[in-house]
Amino acid sequence: MRILITYPVAEDVLLGILNDNVIYRPDLQTKGDRFVTKALTELRPDVLIAQKLPDEQVVKSWVLATPDSARFIVQKGNSQYAGEAKHFSFAGVPVFTTVPDDRIHPDIQPLILAERVHTKRSHVLGGGKKSVASANQKVSVALVGAGIVNLITAYYLTKAGYSIAMYDASPDPRKSEHWSKYGCTRGGGDARMFTLTEADNYNDKDFTAISHFNNLFDSKVSESGWMICDKNNISIPEKTWIHEYEAVPPYLANVYNNDILSFNHESHPLWEDLIENASELFQDVELREGIVRLYSDESHYRESIERHREIKSLRCTLTPEELIEKYPALADACASGLVVGAIEVVGFTLNVHKFIENLLDSLERLGIQCFWNQSVKKIIRDDHGVVIGLVSGNHTITADNYVISPGVYGSELLRGTQAENKIQGVLGCWMVVPNLAPKLKHSLKIARKDHITEDANVTVATDSEGEDILIFGSGYGYTGLDPNNILPDDLEAMYCGIEDSLKHYFPAAYEAAKQNGLLKASRRYCVRPWTSTSLGVFEVVEVARDGKLIVTGGHNTGGFTQSPAIANAVLAALQGEFHSMHQLYHPNRFTSFYYEIPHRHILETIAVG
Ligand SMILES: Cc1cc2nc3c(=O)[nH]c(=O)nc-3n(C[C@H](O)[C@H](O)[C@H](O)COP(=O)(O)OP(=O)(O)OC[C@H]3O[C@@H](n4cnc5c(N)ncnc54)[C@H](O)[C@@H]3O)c2cc1C
Incomplete structure (x- = not known):
């Protein structure tokens, strides 16, 4: 998106926020409406970040000049609004006002607010309907990938009454074949840690x-x-x-870091609940x-x-x-x-290998079906692009819903999704x-x-x-x-x-x-x-009959830590409910805010040229 900033930014902050999609025109703060109109109609920003609101007529001219933009204004707040975010409409354009926050430089706050507003407005889950099965039948979910992320998801979905079939290209982890045959969770060492700072943003x-x-x-x-x-x-x-x-600039890295932390915090009581109420999962795991x-x-x-x-x-x-x-x-x-x-x-x-063995035993007792050594190759769509199934070997997998969590092995399978190449x-x-x-x-x-x-x-x-x-x-x-x-x-x-x-x-x-x-x-x-932002990925694709195909993954050093929050987010998506992960882990969150046109397209054009 294109951003026009019209207030003077402190010199030490400026370098960190300038970018191809940011137009910095502090002169407009003191110039007359004629100049502001010219800038808004010729530069055609999607967001105006200003200290003072322009004249109503100026904003109307901007609206006329940018008919296809979901434009909005962020007003750099002052102490008058302390403690309360203001949100109102001005000449038909939404205006968001920053709330002073001692921990963040006041010149950066408006950009952070702009990113948050953009993320919330542009990554809204389509449909919002609850997936329903035919009478007397459980809703079915096919899960691809049996690493820690999808195993915990399977546990939550099974407990919520879904019927689960799980497919993994690797052997059954309980068979203890050579470590190199398994994904990250089972292939790595037999240890994982929960801390509130796990998966810190490495940017x-x-x-x-x-x-x-x-x-x-x-x-x-x-x-x-x-x-x-x-x-x-x-x-x-x-x-x-x-x-x-x-x-990824430091100010965004900081925002992303806080979002990752929010999911660690969400996971903490969920892990405590599992430890207390699902003790069979923690037998002999050296907790x-x-x-x-x-x-x-x-x-x-x-x-x-x-x-x-x-x-x-x-x-x-x-x-x-x-x-x-x-x-x-x-x-x-x-x-x-x-x-x-x-x-x-x-x-x-804990010893994560024993933990996933216990989890699989428990899941099988609860009725899930597991299919090992089954590589799922492709998502199949109908002529309208709607997902109708998955291909594994020479057979088709169909279910009401699908959850793909392939670790780092999903390049081929994720082709055509927004998550493609992101993990x-x-x-x-x-x-x-x-x-x-x-x-x-x-x-x-x-x-x-x-x-x-x-x-x-x-x-x-x-x-x-x-x-x-x-x-x-x-x-x-x-x-x-x-x-x-x-x-x-x-x-x-x-x-x-x-x-x-x-x-x-x-x-x-x-x-x-x-x-x-x-x-x-x-x-x-x-x-x-x-992922390149260190945020995880959460993508939802609509499937025939109100079903969903969900892609999760890319949680870097925190896949174990965050897995209960991820399971919550999957469950919410299937039930047509909102979870903040749907927006904050959207695969295009960074690129849609930080670049004017799809960035991959630019790089690919340069490479071909
Ligand atoms: C040294 C190290 C230390 C770590 N420590 C911690 C820690 O303390 N705490 C923490 O939270 N995290 C930690 N992590 C990170 C954590 O291990 C990972 O985030 C997590 O294991 C990833 O799990 P996953 O389910 O996403 O992927 P994986 O475990 O890789 O599972 C993905 C599964 O999908 C299957 N699959 C992929 N594609 C297909 C397909 N097309 N068809 C069928 N099956 C498919 C694979 O076979 C695999 O079994 C650590 C990682 C490392 C390397």
Whole structure:
């Protein structure tokens, strides 16, 4: 969309908001109506952001000049409106007024409001009808993908009375075939963590302490970048994804971050409810309550304390001395000089493989049907483009509704949807060491600044023989659309990075694992589904007879954490109800706001030209 700003913006903020679709004309604030009319009718913005409303006649001229635009005005508020957002119509154009907020620079607030208004107005779920089945029959839903996201969705839908059939290209996770045959959840290490900051927006340099956030894709993993695929051989959709990732400005990254957090917050009581009321799912999963976060950098530590306090995640702060007293297992980590401080935060960890086994057993008892080794190739549509089924092998799958959550393996299947090419891969690695005495009792998150494994999870768990182990998961390697597009040297660099961290934080366990071969034998990786904005994807496509096809995915480092909120959003969509994820995770949220014309089209034109 095209945005015209007519108030003077502070110099330190200006660089962060200027873009191809932003026209900055502070001179118009003091010029007469004739000039404003000329700008509105010739530049034809979709949004006017102004401090003062123009004359009514000026706005009417703008309306006449932009007959196809869903134009609106954002008025930069003043203290007169403190505490209450104003929304009214002026010369037939909706006007939204910002509410002063001490936490956000007043010159950025109007843009944030414009983005929110645009997102709410342009991504409204069509239909809004409840999916109904014929008399005496349950409404059927075919789910494609049996990773953590769709498994939790299946659980919620089954409990809500839907009849579920589930298809996955991988073998049954309970059969424990080689890890490389599975998706991210089952293929990765046997550990996942819930924290309120999981899936932090990685475009947002303020919060992640990744100082080189805007050129991560210029360098290989072995050179401290994120490229694990061959950067000289990437496709146009991959270049587009990287371009969008780098284009997200800090103010939008901040907004997106808060939206991701809202779904983590929504998921928290839902997880607590499952733990309390669905105890069969948590049998033998080594559920550990509470997370300890360690920091190697003083300023990152201080920022993190504030942030966790603000989002109500902070339980206590610990100096290295207090840490050693409370957690003797961390004495070596502190001695290495890599811990300037620690915090205890809200969260839990579990053995995710056992958890999904329990979940599948429970789902089958509730009557769902699972079809393993069934790759679904295509969405079939009728001549009017309405979805009528899915193709798997040589047969057609039909149901009242469909939910596709393919992780990073959906490029072919999602063709023709708005989610096409939006979900790409970012690889992470896993290794295991024994949990030696004095044993670690709480799982950790380690922030090791400027290291190849700068964010790492260490989960306290047990292996299949019941031995106490620590599972270390970390690293970011962009694979693009093909999760197998991995350069061996860069993968090796990531494993070596993990070994280096293990050596510093748990030297005795590292030596033991090196000696008995566990270190090498436990190496594995999995590829996280990731979007260029770090927001997840939620797309709804109308299906014949008021049914829906829903695409979910792309939750980067938080697929496990957010899965109950995603399930809620799917359930709401099927029941014709609103859930904020329908808009906030819309696959075109960023591009429709930040570019004047579909951005992919521009890049593809340049490439062809
Ligand atoms: C090192 C590391 C640590 C992590 N730690 C955490 C954590 O602590 N907390 C957290 O919340 N998240 C964490 N994550 C992220 C989390 O693991 C992922 O977000 C999550 O597993 C993704 O689940 P999914 O269901 O979206 O995808 P997947 O688990 O990949 O499942 C998708 C499934 O769809 C199937 N599929 C795909 N296409 C088709 C098709 N066409 N036909 C049939 N089947 C198909 C695949 O076979 C696969 O089984 C971590 C990731 C990594 C790499």
